[in-house]
Amino acid sequence: MSELTRRRRTFSAAYRWDAVRRHLEEGVPVSELCRELSIRPSQFESWLERLWVRGELVFSSGGARAEAADASLRETRRELARMQDAVADLVYELALRMRVTGEPLGGRHVSAARRDDVVRSVERWCDSSGLSRVQVLQWLGLSSSTYFSWKRQAQLDDGTSVVDAAE
Numbered sequence: 001m002s003e004l005t006r007r008r009r010t011f012s013a014a015y016r017w018d019a020v021r022r023h024l025e026e027g028v029p030v031s032e033l034c035r036e037l038s039i040r041p042s043q044f045e046s047w048l049e050r051l052w053v054r055g056e057l058v059f060s061s062g063g064a065r066a067e068a069a070d071a072s073l074r075e076t077r078r079e080l081a082r083m084q085d086a087v088a089d090l091v092y093e094l095a096l097r098m099r100v101t102g103e104p105l106g107g108r109h110v111s112a113a114r115r116d117d118v119v120r121s122v123e124r125w126c127d128s129s130g131l132s133r134v135q136v137l138q139w140l141g142l143s144s145s146t147y148f149s150w151k152r153q154a155q156l157d158d159g160t161s162v163v164d165a166a167e
Contacts, residue, residue, distance in 0.1 A: 020044075020048060082129065082130075083131060086128060086129030087139065112153075118147075118150065122140070
């Protein structure tokens with residue numbers, strides 16, 4: 001492969017840090033590392049330079065930002081796990097209801113009781129999980145227009161909001 005058609009390689013931060021760490025801590029010569037990693041010495045020197053130039057960020061507010069980002073990531077993962085649990089509950093409950101009633105969720109006609117039950121369930125799931133209605137409706141295979149039509153119809157039938165009645 002010619003030099004012009006060679007693809008540019010990218011290295012992860014962990015990969016670069018491991019190479020620099022081996023040089024600094026273990027004393028592995030730059031020439032040996034470069035041969036082992038199949039990189040040019042100028043590439044390795046640029047990694048070292050970035051460490052020296054940006055190294056102070058570890059001890060400055062940049063380090064605090066990194067810790068805050070880690071905390072935010074942990075919180076996001078907890079939230080994702082909570083949402084996944086909510087979705088699992090939703091799918092289980094929906095499958096159980098469909099098995100009991102034998103009535104498909106979509107279709108030409110859905111009974112008023114089934115319609116109201118779906119509206120109440122979607123509202124409850126969205127409120128408890130923080131998921132958007134559009135996302136829940138997509139998982140259920142129900143169009144937004146159908147859902148909001150059902151919601152309006154349920155409100156017209158008894159003069160109160162189905163959502164209020166569920167609370």
